[in-house]
Amino acid sequence: MERVQPKWGWYWGIWALMGLYMASWDLAMYPSASLFRMLVLNLLQNGTWGLLGLFLLWLANRRPIETMAWSHWRVWALHLLASVAVAALGLLIAYLISLWVQSDEWKKPLDLAMVLKGLPRFYRAYFHTNLLFMWAVVAAFHGLRIYRKYKAREVEAARLETRFAEAQNMALRMQLQPHFLFNTLNSISALVHSNPDGADEMISRLGDFLRTTLDAPHEQLLPLRRELAFIQDYLAIEQIRFQDRLRVEVQIPADLQEHRVPSFILQPLVENALKHGLADRPQGGTLTIRGRKESGSLVLEIQDDGEGFTPGREGVGLANVRSRLGLLYKGRGQLDLLGAAGRGTLVILRLPLNPPEGEA
Amino acid sequence: MNLRALVVDDEPLARQRIRHLLRRATDIDVAGECANGLEAVKAIEDQKPDLVFLDIQMPELDGFGVVEAVGAEAMPPTLFITAYDQHALRAFEVHALDYLLKPFSVERFHQALERARRWCIHQKDGTGPNLEALIDGLRQERPWVDRLLVKQGDRHVLVRTAAIQWIEAEDNYVRLHVEGTSHLLRQTMTGVLGRLNPAQFRRIHRSAIVNLDCIKEFQPWSGGDHLVIMRDGTKLTLSRTFRDQFGEWL
Numbered sequence: 001m002e003r004v005q006p007k008w009g010w011y012w013g014i015w016a017l018m019g020l021y022m023a024s025w026d027l028a029m030y031p032s033a034s035l036f037r038m039l040v041l042n043l044l045q046n047g048t049w050g051l052l053g054l055f056l057l058w059l060a061n062r063r064p065i066e067t068m069a070w071s072h073w074r075v076w077a078l079h080l081l082a083s084v085a086v087a088a089l090g091l092l093i094a095y096l097i098s099l100w101v102q103s104d105e106w107k108k109p110l111d112l113a114m115v116l117k118g119l120p121r122f123y124r125a126y127f128h129t130n131l132l133f134m135w136a137v138v139a140a141f142h143g144l145r146i147y148r149k150y151k152a153r154e155v156e157a158a159r160l161e162t163r164f165a166e167a168q169n170m171a172l173r174m175q176l177q178p179h180f181l182f183n184t185l186n187s188i189s190a191l192v193h194s195n196p197d198g199a200d201e202m203i204s205r206l207g208d209f210l211r212t213t214l215d216a217p218h219e220q221l222l223p224l225r226r227e228l229a230f231i232q233d234y235l236a237i238e239q240i241r242f243q244d245r246l247r248v249e250v251q252i253p254a255d256l257q258e259h260r261v262p263s264f265i266l267q268p269l270v271e272n273a274l275k276h277g278l279a280d281r282p283q284g285g286t287l288t289i290r291g292r293k294e295s296g297s298l299v300l301e302i303q304d305d306g307e308g309f310t311p312g313r314e315g316v317g318l319a320n321v322r323s324r325l326g327l328l329y330k331g332r333g334q335l336d337l338l339g340a341a342g343r344g345t346l347v348i349l350r351l352p353l354n355p356p357e358g359e360a
Numbered sequence: 361m362n363l364r365a366l367v368v369d370d371e372p373l374a375r376q377r378i379r380h381l382l383r384r385a386t387d388i389d390v391a392g393e394c395a396n397g398l399e400a401v402k403a404i405e406d407q408k409p410d411l412v413f414l415d416i417q418m419p420e421l422d423g424f425g426v427v428e429a430v431g432a433e434a435m436p437p438t439l440f441i442t443a444y445d446q447h448a449l450r451a452f453e454v455h456a457l458d459y460l461l462k463p464f465s466v467e468r469f470h471q472a473l474e475r476a477r478r479w480c481i482h483q484k485d486g487t488g489p490n491l492e493a494l495i496d497g498l499r500q501e502r503p504w505v506d507r508l509l510v511k512q513g514d515r516h517v518l519v520r521t522a523a524i525q526w527i528e529a530e531d532n533y534v535r536l537h538v539e540g541t542s543h544l545l546r547q548t549m550t551g552v553l554g555r556l557n558p559a560q561f562r563r564i565h566r567s568a569i570v571n572l573d574c575i576k577e578f579q580p581w582s583g584g585d586h587l588v589i590m591r592d593g594t595k596l597t598l599s600r601t602f603r604d605q606f607g608e609w610l
Contacts, residue, residue, distance in 0.1 A: 178444030179417060183371060186443065186462035190377035243372045281419060 019046035045094040053137040083134040160327040167264040209233040221260040245284025252291040268317030277306025305344040364391035368400040369415035397421025416442040432492035437479040510543040529567035564598040
């Protein structure tokens, strides 16, 4: 969480209003007092508290109260002690200001004995009110902080929703890609004569594949098993279309199948591998999807032995994957692309094994 | 005598489908099959088929690339086949060329075949559809290419334009300098420049075009010229005449 930037206009405005308010209170209690003196006195005192309050704000920014839990008692104690100290110091200065403003000869040095005599009474009268002010500062800070956090979360959730919708959209586009769809239908019309069972198989694969987006997952996360099933339907169709040109290997250990991954996250990666990696090579190639656990992460690799990725040429699909990882896993997910011209591309996707906050 | 047909498609099943449909056409023999554009160019030049079934979407060299490489005038009557290509379809309509959309019915196939047969007959008196106009039209829509086809002896080689470092004028040819080797292409400087993406290639001299990605630095030279130093150390001259295009850098 970044620092909370207080609204300074409000901060000083409220202290100034407090000053005016307290001046009017003093005037009500001592009608004979000078209006000018009361204004100066109260504005100076509240200005002092405002300045000291800055220390509390600074402290709150460094060590904000995150939770009500007992385990957090040190932070609570820290703020309590700081506010008591600040209130005491503020009151001492306020007392000196009041003596100075109220004395008739402003330039005459104060009599120390008299000062010390009045001090306990002043503290007894005002300390608790002053402490309340300081708590108000700390409370206002945290109120603002919680509000900002809440807003940021709302924005983030909306952003995540958008990226998810985009990914869904792209997956749908892949299915409805005219080239894919019409070429698949054309292949089926060839198979109908030469290999009716093959045609059958292809029609049911196409059906499964099209169905996947119709009952498209509405969850951001779904088991790897389902994500793979979707990709494998697609790949099976491509394999029949390109026959010997496309080889597919999927190596995912059984114990990873139920881990939840962002839905449609593999689709743009596989599509890229086919489109930029393999489709443009007459001799075709091999697409490998591997999964493993590695230090708290689920690592998924998509490798092709095609043309090789050219750095700096990332399309919409990859941008979407990156942005979804960032929003879902807050820096704990990662996408790396390795490649060299003519030697294929390796895409490495790292996802934290424990599900992200609020999505369990 | 039967017509000899060549079937070009990168998908084996698509070739199989055409072969299967041609079984009913007793006047046509399948002379060969090609799985990509390069093979097709070679087969057309070597076997000189009477009729070509040509898929448009293929790796590296697509159907139109094949026509360009062979030369529109040398291209046999061609039946274009596509799954989906809005640009191409518009061009076909404009130039009154028949085409097949995948997947096609038996009936539609034979109808297209009938037109192609007529084309084969008309070709002899030169009244067939105009492939040259089709290619010119498409070139205007898609002026820049990713690959250039160059002939090396009797071999055809595809050169990725991104891999071209610079291009040198050489009489009636241009020499493409590509990662340590070079290829001659029968083309003018203006002609080749027109096929390359202007965001990547710029002319720097009457006799030189450079790939901007391959430039390391510019050094001021005499008389308002600049020295262009390429990443591989080659030194070229940016003449005053062409300096304006680099206004943002120099």
